[in-house]
Amino acid sequence: MADVVMVTGTGRSYALGYNIVLRYLEAGDTVIATIRKPSADIDALKAKYGDRLIDATMDILDTGSVNAAAKEVAGKVDHIDTLINNAVGVAPDVDKGFFEADPDNIPRVLDLISVGMLRVVKAFYPLLIKAPGTALIMNISSEAGSIEKCYRTTGMDYGMGKAALNMATMYLYNTFKDERKVNIFAVHPGWIRTNGKEDNPAPLSSYEAAGILKDLFALRREDFTGHRFITNENEDYPF
Ligand SMILES: NC(=O)c1ccc[n+]([C@@H]2O[C@H](COP(=O)([O-])OP(=O)(O)OC[C@H]3O[C@@H](n4cnc5c(N)ncnc54)[C@H](OP(=O)(O)O)[C@@H]3O)[C@@H](O)[C@H]2O)c1
Numbered sequence: 616m617a618d619v620v621m622v623t624g625t626g627r628s629y630a631l632g633y634n635i636v637l638r639y640l641e642a643g644d645t646v647i648a649t650i651r652k653p654s655a656d657i658d659a660l661k662a663k664y665g666d667r668l669i670d671a672t673m674d675i676l677d678t679g680s681v682n683a684a685a686k687e688v689a690g691k692v693d694h695i696d697t698l699i700n701n702a703v704g705v706a707p708d709v710d711k712g713f714f715e716a717d718p719d720n721i722p723r724v725l726d727l728i729s730v731g732m733l734r735v736v737k738a739f740y741p742l743l744i745k746a747p748g749t750a751l752i753m754n755i756s757s758e759a760g761s762i763e764k765c766y767r768t769t770g771m772d773y774g775m776g777k778a779a780l781n782m783a784t785m786y787l788y789n790t791f792k793d794e795r796k797v798n799i800f801a802v803h804p805g806w807i808r809t810n811g812k813e814d815n816p817a818p819l820s821s822y823e824a825a826g827i828l829k830d831l832f833a834l835r836r837e838d839f840t841g842h843r844f845i846t847n848e849n850e851d852y853p854f
Contacts, residue, residue: 624702626654629811675731728776
């Protein structure tokens with residue numbers, strides 16, 4: 616049966632969110648693609664897939680914007696089966712180390728990556744619990760968010776953001792698990808050429824990565840017992 620899937624941060628055709636949207640559209644599902652600003656790439660997909668693609672404008676840093684998008688979406692679908700929190704952003708000095716980077720850039724990134732997900736889940740929860748089966752939330756995290764495996768000295772904003780996203784995922788898992796109506800994971804999506812550049816050494820294209828993730832999400836929907844931080848290869852990853 617066709618599902619209703621929502622993906623955040625989908626406006627760039629070379630990046631991951633757009634390609635997850637594309638994979639679900641190709642499979643016959645209805646997709647809510649959220650964007651921060653108008654996207655010619657999403658407009659082109661809409662022209663091809665019509666009503667099965669619902670675009671919604673939403674800035675996940677802004678609770679009012681997220682709540683308004685949820686209201687708009689609730690007028691178009693009666694439930695959501697799968698929510699994929701993919702949107703991300705980094706500090707302008709993400710490539711710098713502790714002595715060069717400005718710590719005051721970090722709070723906005725933490726807000727975007729971790730609190731942004733909480734805003735989205737809170738606003739869309741009423742649609743998730745109306746899913747006919749188990750609703751699934753997949754938070755696109757990163758191995759860079761693992762505290763145990765941390766080896767980097769740059770990108771502290773991003774690593775802290777993803778570590779906080781992982782912690783928030785656990786809190787929501789604990790909150791939802793007894794009812795077994797909404798399941799949730801944090802997922803490292805693999806190393807992906809999300810900037811679309813030919814010289815990017817990452818092994819996976821965004822389209823390939825999106826296909827792998829779609830299959831993984833189907834496998835894990837009913838798993839309420841396993842570790843909550845997993846990789847695109849369906850393996851547990853240390854928090
Ligand atoms: N590439 C990799 O190898 C890799 C590895 C591990 C994890 N990941 C994760 O995979 C996911 C996708 O990565 P990506 O490189 O494809 O992402 P991206 O293109 O850099 O960002 C995704 C989207 O997030 C949107 N966004 C930024 N700020 C927002 C806000 N305030 N509200 C709403 N949307 C906002 C952006 O919108 P605009 O287009 O309007 O800027 C963008 O389209 C991310 O979560 C990333 O951390 C990637």
